[in-house]
């Protein structure tokens with residue numbers, strides 16, 4: 001049962017000198033461009049409502065200028081809203097005094113920045129320990145913790161270096177370690193990996209996923225890259241010109257884009273890497289459960305075709321074909337592993353990409369089998385083609401798998 | 408005829424009125440300085456005592472101790488043997504050409520002026536960086552301080568405080584303080600906004616942001632301002648000598664009125680030597696303390 005941690009209701013942000021006087025225009029529903037032309041105010045965010053659950057990675061996505069940075073800066077009030085409610089853990093963040101807000105920022109949230117935001121005059125270790133040191137923790141205490149986190153992100157030995165002496169990827173690891181070092185429950189990441197080259201970037205994504213498996217933080221992650229969003233996100237929100245156009249699970253967004261804008265977004269995505277087998281498989285219709293050959297032949301006839309997946313009390317066993325059944329001399333014989341062919345099932349959680357070769361090479365559609373041996377569905381070549389179809393997606397998939405092969 | 412004369416001749420204020428205004432202002436200020444001059448002077452007494460004490464210290468200490476002390480200080484600050492050696496050589500030359508006492512006097516007043524300019528300038532610069540309103544008030548004042556000929560503000564200062572060290576110090580500070588204020592403000596405003604956001608996001612309070620992030624990151628710029636301030640203070644030595652500040656400026660003044668070229672040149676060179684020493688030492692110090700940030704500046 002998902003437990004809501006952050007709630008945003010009716011959030012508006014107008015940039016300009018007199019936002020309050022322009023708000024009526026916004027409520028009338030005038031467009032961002034109109035308002036800018038008429039009043040010189042920029043509509044940063046418009047009527048944002050969202051709920052973020054404990055322990056999930058919530059991705060906010062959108063093109064440049066869509067208001068992603070503006071939105072994420074509202075969570076810790078680096079930016080104050082013009083209107084709206086922000087609640088974290090049932091605390092109304094807008095009602096905090098400046099002292100309370102400091103405490104809130106120190107203990108509740110930490111943040112990773114696109115251009116790292118490291119302090120060039122502090123060593124790597126001092127940067128990582130920064131959050132704790134401004135909380136007034138003793139040097140011994142923050143040094144110990146910072147050393148530990150540096151080790152976790154794979155930067156042991158760099159303690160005494162200055163940020164300028166590190167590569168971009170290393171600097172962002174420092175940024176990540178700094179964020180984790182305060183033990184804050186919520187992690188805000190504003191295009192944290194966007195400044196990194198693709199290889200380092202996917203490495204960092206792996207690391208984040210790995211850490212998240214251990215730490216179970218609530219992460220708000222901003223990106224303009226759908227691949228990244230799909231890879232990391234438990235849920236995704238898409239912003240356009242300051243408005244929320246769609247919220248949902250990655251599969252939702254990929255398979256049911258709400259608007260043309262979202263569709264354009266997902267058009268080029270590498271679906272093979274984004275979708276799991278479960279989302280595209282067909283329900284299992286070719287189940288053979290008979291005890292004897294004769295019964296099996298009857299079932300085979302019913303399912304119309306010359307093959308089926310044999311399932312007994314122990315779960316999925318293999319593929320049986322009409323030919324194999326007919327070849328048996330004795331109809332009353334019990335089903336046995338001589339009759340069925342071994343055919344390994346694939347996991348419903350596997351990424352499509354990982355099963356492309358088997359699907360293409362296999363004689364039959366692949367059985368989808370969960371950990372307990374239950375037959376959950378089947379994945380055929382035509383299923384795969386249907387989802388991956390549409391020229392650009394396929395080419396893209398091809399290109400990316402070549403890149404991956406090189407790694 | 409008389410009616411249209413404003414077309415050819417600027418319709419200026421009546422001469423009598425103008426004189427009245429001048430007289431009025433002058434006498435008002437004179438009354439003010441008579442009334443409060445002593446009080447204001449007494450405010451500056453501690454500073455004067457310090458100035459006198461410091462000058463005496465430099466003058467009574469044997470010359471070789473001073474040279475050793477200055478060379479050691481220069482080495483401590485810059486960690487450069489060459490620079491220390493250069494300082495020793497220039498001081499020896501200055502002494503040999505008979506300018507030791509004047510140089511010590513100038514050194515003492517410039518040191519005090521610079522320290523005061525820094526001590527006042529950096530906080531003012533910080534205020535200016537924090538509030539746009541403060542900036543819009545302070546900037547025009549700095550413009551005036553930098554462009555108003557020094558002689559003009561010397562007049563009221565001398566009227567108020569008479570001739571001597573204190574008016575000299577005030578004149579030098581007015582002239583030399585703008586760069587350190589401007590560059591402190593600039594340095595703080597130029598601090599990377601994302602770094603500032605990071606500090607805020609981790610819950611730093613305004614004091615922690617100022618001393619932990621803004622000032623250290625603005626330091627290279629502030630040091631450039633301090634450097635400028637020192638140079639400008641030195642260039643005021645001659646003008647300050649006109650209101651009774653003893654030191655290298657007075658022989659220069661004398662050589663102007665009497666056309667002693669060589670005397671002027673020697674003392675001028677001594678001022679230049681002091682300037683170069685101050686400049687190199689402060690730059691070397693800045694460079695040494697900011698080394699780790701260079702990677703970023705070059706990037």
Ligand SMILES: Nc1ncnc2c1ncn2[C@@H]1O[C@H](COP(=O)(O)OP(=O)(O)OP(=O)(O)O)[C@@H](O)[C@H]1O
Pocket residue numbers: 015016042043044062063064065066067068069070071224
């Ligand atoms: N301080 C500000 N003053 C005025 N307008 C602003 C300000 N900050 C952001 N905006 C405007 O708000 C809109 C959203 O900006 P924002 O930085 O949130 O975009 P973004 O989605 O983060 O883009 P990017 O991917 O380029 O980082 C833009 O139109 C921008 O011009």
Ligand SMILES: [Mg+2]
Pocket residue numbers: 068069070191
């Ligand atoms: Mg942004």
